[in-house]
Amino acid sequence: MSNSPYAVEMYDIVIRFPGVLANDHVNFTLKRGEIHALLGENGAGKSTLMNVLSGLYKPNSGVIKVNGQVVTFHSPRDAIAKGIGMVHQHFMLVPTQTVTENILLGLREPRFFMNLPRYERKVQELQAQFGLRVDPKAKIWQISVGEQQRVEILKTLYRGANVLIFDEPTAVLAPQEINDLIATMRALVAQGKSIIFISHKLHEVEAVADRITVLRKGRVTAEGLPMAGRTRRELAQLMVGRDVVFTLEKEARTPGEVVLQVRDLKATNNKGAPALRGLSLEVRAGEIVGIAGVAGNGQSELAECITGLRACDGGAVSVAGIDLTNQPPLAAILAGVAHIPEDRTRVGSSPNLTITDNVIMKTYRGEPIGNGATIDETKAEEYARSLKQSYDILAPSVQTLARKLSGGNLQKVILAREITTNPKVIIAVQPTRGLDVGAVEAIQQHLLQQRMAGTAILLISEELEELMALSDRIAVIYDGQIMGIVDAGQADINEIGLMMTGTRQTALHAS
Ligand SMILES: Nc1ncnc2c1ncn2[C@@H]1O[C@H](COP(=O)(O)OP(=O)(O)OP(=O)(O)O)[C@@H](O)[C@H]1O
Ligand SMILES: [Mg+2]
Incomplete structure (x- = not known):
């Protein structure tokens, strides 16, 4: 020494x-x-x-x-x-x-x-x-x-x-x-x-x-x-290098019709144990429904069942009246489901492809980028460059490989790709995890803009602060079921905490 x-x-x-x-x-x-x-x-x-x-x-x-x-x-x-x-x-x-x-x-x-x-x-x-x-x-x-x-x-x-x-x-x-x-x-x-x-x-x-x-x-x-x-x-x-806003301005908005409907959903996790035990939930147009809960209570499985990444054993999922129960991911995409997954590098992006290839992944089939058979490389790059600019993605060029991006910039690539498909529903799982304060602000603003545009948003997050700031309603998940739903405006942290550990809302208000 x-x-x-x-x-x-x-x-x-x-x-x-x-x-x-x-x-x-x-x-x-x-x-x-x-x-x-x-x-x-x-x-x-x-x-x-x-x-x-x-x-x-x-x-x-x-x-x-x-x-x-x-x-x-x-x-x-x-x-x-x-x-x-x-x-x-x-x-x-x-x-x-x-x-x-x-x-x-x-x-x-x-x-x-x-x-x-x-x-x-x-x-x-x-x-x-x-x-x-x-x-x-x-x-x-x-x-x-x-x-x-x-x-x-x-x-x-x-x-x-x-x-x-x-x-x-x-x-x-x-x-x-x-x-x-x-x-x-x-x-x-x-x-x-x-x-x-x-x-x-x-x-x-x-x-x-x-x-x-x-x-x-x-x-x-x-x-x-x-x-x-x-x-x-x-x-x-x-x-x-500048002041960061810590409180978001959320405009008032009356939600529209029900877009995402989940009824009595049942599914098992990777270990074969029950993960969803009859979960029901609705998200309306222009509404953000937050899912609060301790990790491992069925959040990931819920997102996967809706996006077609996991088979369910019972119940139903539909988007704007289209039945998506046990349909492949493409059916969900075509029905207007956008997905910001928890795992950015394995599910959310292809690390060995460029930014361009990653952002066109869902739009290459149609005009203006593709014609069903070939891809117009110039158009694809133009499109990628415009997203890089508007989402403030920091990288040397749109030819940079996804795996060379920092965490926050990779998340912006995924968000850009998903939002530009004009989704009816966004399933956002831990969307600001690992992002710097400036990027968190940007992503949250994008989600609020989508809400104003009438998208139904399911926000799964472990940050209570984020759920309170963005959500219209907060549903608390525990052991694969919803314990209760509260208006975010009147949410009581203690009540949410109790539900997160397995007390039903009905029991809280029973006395
Ligand atoms: N292997 C690599 N090849 C080329 N560029 C790289 C490589 N690793 C990192 N970079 C670039 O170097 C810069 C610094 O990246 P780094 O991963 O160190 O950032 P960070 O501060 O850890 O960010 P984050 O908070 O997002 O994790 C970024 O512009 C990134 O794109
Ligand atoms: Mg880092």
Whole structure:
């Protein structure tokens, strides 16, 4: 050990991608035992900087020190050897293998298949030490996103990480899981670890960060400022360079006829257990109905049944009178259902296609882009360029591959594609998850515009604040059923909370 107070120092880091200066002479220091928040808009260069620190990218120039010593990383293995572990924004787990197998993956553990129970015990010890609950024998595909994240954390701890990099860990978590993660982070620093925390949710940053560094378009705009005494508004301003509206103006609107009708829907989840147990719901034209609930209570299955991605075992789904029960996704698209899915990279887009190909995915069949047989490339690109402009998508060109986009910009691509189909219904699942404060504002405005245009919107979100701000009515889901529906204007948070944990609205008002 050295006597440097810093676990990590990064000086003058430059990373150039074709057409983008992602890190422009960035300085960043991490003190031992601190939680340091790295903030910035979508595409500011946060993940890039952390990919440099975790040995994934080699910087064009710059110096990295760990515990005061200059280091050079040629691969993530080198970074791990120096005690640096990264929990990625997109998980890197093998779905068909177990939790323990994933934790051991890539390690040269002797005869690990023969000794699996021993390793499972080791994993359990780590879990107990840091409060990371997950069944070591479960297969990855069977466990929730929150649990998968715990596996990623366990993986880095198993490899002896002293510095943990969390790249937007809370973006995929439910409120209770966020509280658990915050507790885990505190336990980690209490036991001598140092943490870099990337988040767009400023209230979380307020709650846990000791210091902050802000990136803006690849440059540092605030370096290692103490967090104490700073306001959310100030942070937002440092990130986007302007004032951000925290309250949305929602115009009054009388909803029209029922567009989306879900009756007595039943479906099972990936594990074969009942996920929807007779769920009924209506959304009218020009209305936003929010679905509140703790993750894993049937929200994903509901969205999938409506959009044709999952078969249902009973009940019915219809849009504007057209029966969509157990119809393929194309039938839903043709009936006017737009889908902003939870999983942007696997369901929402094709990572290896360009922005152009991603935005025309639903419109290439008809005029003006296609004629049923061929696609007019020039028209397609023109169309993509106009969307790039109007949705403020940050990328070198419309030929940029989707997988090279930052999270927020990818979401804008999906939104642009879905909204321009003039949908009758939008199924929006966690539409602002992982987006920066400016992008959140933009996406929410787009949804409100769609509401004014008469689209029926089903908004599934774990952000109560967002549900309250956007919805006309809020339906609370629990164990595959709707516990009750309240007018967002008169919603009582406590009442919603009780319904989220399984109390029926009728029981609340019975006395
Ligand atoms: N592998 C890559 N190849 C080319 N360009 C890339 C690559 N990775 C990132 N970029 C570009 O570099 C810039 C910084 O991206 P980065 O992912 O670091 O942003 P971020 O701050 O993490 O954003 P977000 O909050 O959306 O995750 C963006 O313009 C992005 O498009
Ligand atoms: Mg990122």
